[in-house]
Amino acid sequence: MLPLYALGVFISFTLSQSGMVIHWLRERKADEVEARIREQERQAIIHRTVDPSRASHERERLAALETHKGGHWLSSILINGTGAVVTLIVGLVIAITKFTHGAWGVVIVIGLIVLMFRAINRHYCNVTEQLALHRAKPLGPLKHRVIVPISGVHKGTIPALRYAKSLCGDGLTPVSAVYVEVNPQHTEELKKEWEKWGMGIPLKIIESPYRSITTPLVEYINCEAEKHEDAITTVVLPEYIPRGWWQHLLHNQTTLLIKGKLLFDPNIVVVSVPYHLRK
Helix, strand or coil: CHHHHHHHHHHHHHHHHHHHHHHHHHHHHHHHHHHHHHHHHHHHHHHHCCCHHHHHHHHHHHHHHHHHCCCCHHHHHHHHHHHHHHHHHHHHHHHHHCHHHCHHHHHHHHHHHHHHHHHHHHHHHHHHHHHCCCCCCCCCCCEEEEEEEECCCCCCCHHHHHHHHHHCCCCCCCEEEEEEECCHHHHHHHHHHHHHHCCCCCEEEEECCCCCCHHHHHHHHHHHHHHCCCEEEEEEEEEEECCCHHHHHHCCHHHHHHHHHHCCCCCEEEEEEEEECCC
16 A cells, blocks of 8 residues: 555656646746847837936846846756656656556546646636637627516515616617416416506416426527527526525525526526515
8 A cells, every 4th residue: 555655646746846847947938038028128228218327227227137037947947857757767666566556546546637637727728718808809789688587476576577677778678577377277367466566567478288387488588589699688587585594495496497597598698686585
């Protein structure tokens, strides 16, 4: 067991020392670029400055910067490079002599960890590249539409309807509500309540013979988003916020499913409007 532990330690040291060598090589490139910039500044000062005393002062300032810069990368490369080579040799010796005694497992596990870290680094580099603005183009005005899914007309629905109405302050943004009909016996009563509390927002009723709420609702929202590909569809979801932390397990499960299914559509934005329960 001790040789296998030592193998892991030596491989780890080899990787760390090799990483430091790469770091110092990058520092060397940075120093070369910085020296080139200083030389360009020095030449520019000589040709631009009329006052000889001011030119002399600028040259002294650049010389001081040159003196106090980092520039110890060469000795660091030699130290870290020597450490990487030594630990690599010892690790290879242990891996070869103890290969059949379990060293192969240590090599595979460390290799998988390195591949995982490289994949994570590649992901972050891709994200940085995609978020950069150097290739971005100016965007025009954005069209907008709002959909409010409701499970009924009650105090938890009213804040979501008010918020949806506030999003169309210009009067040009279409706002609609959608209700999935699970029990047809309650539909007529809901329509009467909607005429009183619906704030003039049109209500779309979707029949669901299999008593499913999430599937027909998501299909309707996706269909509306496809019809208006040039606009952003905002889905305003009423959400209950109970006082007790354990009570969260009893509410908003359908809301979480809807959020999860709509998350990967670039033309759909999901907004939760909370209603805080007092008891």
